[in-house]
Amino acid sequence: MSDYVITEQHSQQSFTCKQDEFVLKAMENHGLHAIAVGCRGGGCGVCRVKVIAGSYECARMSKAQVSTEQQQQGYALACRLKPTSDLIIECSPSPLAITGLTGVAKAKPKHTEVIK
Amino acid sequence: MRKGVLRPGHIQLRVLDLEASVEHYVELLGLHETDRDEQGRVYLKAWSEVDKFSLVLREANEPGMDFMAFKVVDDATLETLTADIEAFGLEVTHKAAGDLKDCGRRIQFTAPSGHVFELYAEKTYTGKWGVEETNPEAWPRALRGMKAVRFDHCLLYGDELAKTFDLFVDVLGFYLAEQVIDPDGNRIAQFLTLSMKAHDIAFIQHEEKAKFHHASFFLETWEDILRAADLISMTDTSLDIGPTRHGITHGKTIYFFDPSGNRNEVFAGGDYMYPDHNPITWKAEDLGKAIFYHDRVLNERFLTVLT
Ligand code: FES
Ligand SMILES: [Fe+2]
Numbered sequence: 001m002s003d004y005v006i007t008e009q010h011s012q013q014s015f016t017c018k019q020d021e022f023v024l025k026a027m028e029n030h031g032l033h034a035i036a037v038g039c040r041g042g043g044c045g046v047c048r049v050k051v052i053a054g055s056y057e058c059a060r061m062s063k064a065q066v067s068t069e070q071q072q073q074g075y076a077l078a079c080r081l082k083p084t085s086d087l088i089i090e091c092s093p094s095p096l097a098i099t100g101l102t103g104v105a106k107a108k109p110k111h112t113e114v115i116k
Numbered sequence: 117m118r119k120g121v122l123r124p125g126h127i128q129l130r131v132l133d134l135e136a137s138v139e140h141y142v143e144l145l146g147l148h149e150t151d152r153d154e155q156g157r158v159y160l161k162a163w164s165e166v167d168k169f170s171l172v173l174r175e176a177n178e179p180g181m182d183f184m185a186f187k188v189v190d191d192a193t194l195e196t197l198t199a200d201i202e203a204f205g206l207e208v209t210h211k212a213a214g215d216l217k218d219c220g221r222r223i224q225f226t227a228p229s230g231h232v233f234e235l236y237a238e239k240t241y242t243g244k245w246g247v248e249e250t251n252p253e254a255w256p257r258a259l260r261g262m263k264a265v266r267f268d269h270c271l272l273y274g275d276e277l278a279k280t281f282d283l284f285v286d287v288l289g290f291y292l293a294e295q296v297i298d299p300d301g302n303r304i305a306q307f308l309t310l311s312m313k314a315h316d317i318a319f320i321q322h323e324e325k326a327k328f329h330h331a332s333f334f335l336e337t338w339e340d341i342l343r344a345a346d347l348i349s350m351t352d353t354s355l356d357i358g359p360t361r362h363g364i365t366h367g368k369t370i371y372f373f374d375p376s377g378n379r380n381e382v383f384a385g386g387d388y389m390y391p392d393h394n395p396i397t398w399k400a401e402d403l404g405k406a407i408f409y410h411d412r413v414l415n416e417r418f419l420t421v422l423t
Contacts (some may be wrong), residue, residue, distance in 0.1 A: 014243040036416070037417075038196070038420070038421035039130075039356075039378075039379065039421055040354035040373060040377070041354060041375050042132060042372050042376065042377055043179035043180075043377020043378060043423040044420075044422060046421055047416075060133060061132075062178045062377070063178050064177075064421070065178075093203070
């Protein structure tokens, strides 16, 4: 079984992912934080990425986080994303997932942290 | 003042993969599957609950909560509350008896927070699972997983908390048990109860309406929470945080996710409430401690990971 190399563009972090492994899980296993980790079940949208290059498959994902159209444009939830080649991806959390609590310190989207 | 609303009755959750979810709620949480219907929905209950179901799973494209229901004392109360909810300014829709299997007629309305709630008076009484009503044993021996005792409460995220408060307190007869107040005096979290429990329903202020934070199930002891954590590891289930303790309610807790990303909680202990008790207030500046009493900081997921 092949290991593929996943590269996240903002952070320039790379890690290996097995063919039948979800990208988010592989990243967590490597102790990296390039992509925000939420529910790990395709529901919350915080792990949303855009695949810039490479081929892949997706397990069922919430349509509220990635619409059919967005899926065709290359958006995917990293926790549901399995590579079939090396991948270049870019964090793109669902706008639904980054609205915070009003009145107290808002949680900031993870991708602003990894840009620096 | 009491308005005849008794207690939480059921919740219907949307899931991406029905069978994976049934396995999660049955094998891990320890709920019992009690029925299925023609629409493919699965009905489940925890062992100590007396009515036929408290959790309904529906396969859908988007996880999240369809509705949460409360049981009322009788049909006359349902009638009165229908008028009261309409007078409050909400539209009430009617679901016929049997629309949910073995449940009587239900009324539905959307709270200002965006969440759909239901009231009903009747559901088939099946008694506690695995124990008799006369001389009952302490617990049924054939329980699985975390051995959840009952579906307990939900935490929901949405806006218009003040109007939602008026609906639940003035119209439905809930009491405010605990609250979080920001420096400007706005209530940004409200924990409401019908009973001695620290909460039957809770809301946290959020820009987007109708978001689901978690459904919670009661366990008896801290040891049970640790055992739940063991089972979460054994099954490689997605962990959120815990085992730890909440400041609000002081319950001992662990958060984790079902296979579609809906958050679950199992908790034990916590404070009690009588209607004459003053509400407990937490300052928004200390929200970290209010939510996670040991860490005293919020994990980012608490505010952003919702379905
Ligand atoms: S972590 Fe929630 S959708 Fe991926
Ligand atoms: Fe809870």
